[in-house]
Amino acid sequence: MRKYTFKNRELSWLDFNERVLQEAADITVPLIERLRFIGIFSNNLDEFYKVRYATVKRLALSKKKVKKFYKGENAKDLLNLITERAIELQNRSNLILDFILKDLEKENIFIADEQAIPKDSISYIKSFFLDKIQPKLKIVLLNEKDDFPQLSESSCFLIIKVESKNKNLNYAIVQFPDKFERFIVIKNQDVKYVIMIDDIIRYHLFEIFKIFNPSNISANMIKFSRDAELDFDDDISKSYLEKISQSVKDRLKGDPLRFVYDKEIDPNTLKFLLEKMNINSEIDSIIPGGKYHNKKDYMNFPILNNDLAYDKIQQLVIKDFYKHKTVFESIDERDFLVHTPFHKFNHILTFLSEASIDPEVKRICITIYRLSKLSSVANTLINAAKNGKEVVVQIELQARFDETNNIDYAKLMQDQGVKLIFGIPTLKVHAKVCVVEKLINNKILKYGFISTGNFNESTAKIYTDFTIFTSNQSLLDEISNVFEFFSFNYKKFKYEKLIISPYNTKKFFKSLIKNEIKNAKRGKDAFIKIKLNNITNYEMIKELYKAAEEGVKIYLIVRGICCLIPDQKNTHNNIELISIVDKFLEHTRMFIFCNNGKNKTYISSADWMTRNLDNRVEVTIPIEDEKISNQLNEIFSIYWNDNQKSRYVNSENNNEYRKNELGIIRSQSQVYNYHHNEN
Structure with missing residues (x-):
């Protein structure tokens, strides 16, 4: 029995987020869009910890014997690998952000911290704080005896250390106002200053804590992620709606998984926090960071210059769709x-x-x-x-x-x-x-x-x-x-027509793959073209490996997680694998099988993940309309020929941009032009 190799799912996901970070680093991407990719990278990482890291942690804590995860490593070792990779990417994102902010200064856009607020704007900032921010601040004093308060992980927090003139020491948590724009813009002639809520709060700390007669105040941002798994009780008197509602509320009590802190924080303050929050340094991810966290807010950074953002596309109307009265x-x-x-x-x-x-x-x-x-x-x-x-x-x-x-x-x-x-x-x-x-x-x-x-x-x-x-x-x-x-x-x-998960999606696609193998063995044309978001199901990946061994050409476009490694022994370079990350999030799923020259084409709601194939209701449909089938085949070809935003995946040149001799092809722009020309 042949032994195949697979990429670890969690590490593959981090590779995908690296591709997102590449967009932030790409100097051909407009500056504010690069900031937004920093925000997307941060938001992705938050969700990764809430879901995937949480799953691995539960396995690491389980007393049951669980499978090995990665190169023979167990779940606990995988947690360490994830943390190492996350720290590497986080550090890189901070460097990229620094470069972006310097480039913004060349466009007369400055990020002003609490020490750089323009003098002629101080009066406005003070009024803004008193009228808009202070009434909505949540301040919780901390002490050694009381339990740590329940905090919403979606919010921003400052841990405050107040040293009073009588030598007393107080700790407090300041939670930023909910649903509040984080960026305040001040225009001063041709210069635009962007001040973050964080720094407006820092500027007013002595005012906030004046009751303690402070001699010194330090403020450091912290961020944490909790397990996002939903747990249900067995109370049969509750409706399903009630159980889900309660379970969502219970997330506030979920176990901490990741703790990100300002690396300039006082060691005693850090020690106090880790103990109060019951963070386990052996299995939780503890990551030193910069002054600012929750960089996902950069997704909503204000567009201060239209030249620094992508042009909005003129969305198209389909020809003949509105041809009749209805x-x-x-x-x-x-x-x-x-x-x-x-x-x-x-x-x-x-x-x-x-x-x-x-x-x-x-x-x-x-x-x-x-x-x-x-x-x-x-x-x-x-x-x-x-x-x-x-x-x-x-x-x-x-x-x-x-x-x-x-x-x-x-x-x-x-x-x-x-x-x-x-x-x-x-x-x-x-x-x-x-x-x-x-x-x-x-x-x-x-x-x-x-x-x-x-x-x-x-x-x-x-x-x-x-x-x-x-x-x-x-x-x-x-x-x-x-x-x-x-x-x-x-x-x-x-x-007869629909392919439905969890019933027959896996079986159906296996039969199509076997048909391509049969044709390849007979010397006929045989290929499989797949575009989807994620492929993690080992059973389906093995079928693709086997097809490649028999001479079937396989073309894969996988945006996100991919456990398939194209360079397998005996696959004869028959598997080509790329990923495309650009201004729009690629979310389409399509499958094209050669079928001896009579192409069979499908679209689906399902990725090739175990959850989509076995544990969800998904629908895949055959494309019987010849015109639409041809459209989808042509669209796949445009994506496949991309040489601007496509990357190699799970190979020696992992995440390197892919080049070819076809001239400049940026697939999303070309697909738009394709549809525009149809009209």
Whole structure:
């Protein structure tokens, strides 16, 4: 039996975040966009610790015998490897940030700390503090006896050490105001000063703590991450909605996993904090940092000069989509491919809006995974219910970090007459589908859409996703069966067209891979082209290794985590693997199989991860419309030829930019031009 090698999942994720950091370091990227990539890098790292580091830590603490993780290392050793890599990337991000801030100064934009506030702005800053900041500050005094207070990890904190003139020593935690812009802009003729809330607070520390008659005050920023796993109680009297709500609240009590501190902090203050917060230096990640943390806020850095940000693209309208009086008439004629953000998300909103008031529409069924905070999708569904339509919404309450948002909308929709389905508590619903039923001449006709992404108008501006609009009745009948399954889990349905996780996605793709192997052995053309976000399932990776050994050419575009290593013994360089990170987050999932020259093309909500294949409800559909199939094949080719934002993955030149002889090809720009030319 051949022995294959795999990249560790956690370390691969950190490699992906390094690619994000490369965008911050890229001098061809506009300056403010580079700052935003610093913010994205920081936010990614926060989520990594809450989810992946937390999982490894639980295994490290488990008394059960668990599998080895990486090159024979156990979970505890892997925690150390993660911390080492995280510190390396964090230090690099600090250096990159310093370079960006120096370049901003060349554009007359200065970050002013508490010691560099312009003199003619001090009066304004004092008024701003007294009127806006101080009333919303949360200050908690600390002492040796009391337990450490519960703190929200999403906030910013300063640990304050107050030395009074009578030699007394006091510690305090200052929490920044919630939902408050962190950057204050002061314009002084041609110069713009950006002052962070942190430094405005530092400037006023003697005012805040004057009651202690201070002789000296030190302030250092700290940051921590908690385990984000949701735990459920067994109280059968509680609804699923109540259990999720309580579990989200319980995250405030989650175990600490990572502690980041200002490396200039007094050693005694650091020791006091580590003891009070019960941080274990052996298994928790303790990381020295700079003066400022929560760099995710740089994602919202103000655009002070339009030349320092990406130009906004003119989002496109699909040709013929609005050709008729209603979009249903257009969809009757043919299928449509929407590729956001190049195309407008409004195509989806228009479809739902028309359905909400169309007298012939009797029923709307839709899955929801992540909603925008101000969701037009939810509002349209509520409007449909008010107009007497039967509206059925499968809403996923366990969409990580969006639980609260989804819970709020779930309660609102339920109050307005929308029928909510919560599916199976142990099986997340990640499928993105919608079916609308119209009664025309006493006959039910169906219209709908299937997508790779969430029906979220906010993320649709920055995530690339495919959505197929169709009136294919047999396909939509099967999607209706998926909704039937959500309500009646005991029912079994036969699917001729849909590929459904957790039932047959893995088996189906294995059969397609085996077909390519068979064709390769017969000397026929054989290739597999895959674009997805993550691939971690060893079983599917082994199938690709085997196919490569038999001569099947495999082209992989994997944005994020990738456990596949292309350079395997006996694969004969038949596997090529790249990743693309650019201004938009690549989120589309597509699969193209040669099939002896008669290409089979699919889009899917599922990555090739164990959770997507075995533990979630996912939908993959075949692309039967020849025009859309050709479009997807051409789009894949554009991405594959990218030589500006593509990198090699899991090879000797890991994360190096990929070059070719095709001239300048920046895939996202080229894809936009491709769609523009279609119109």
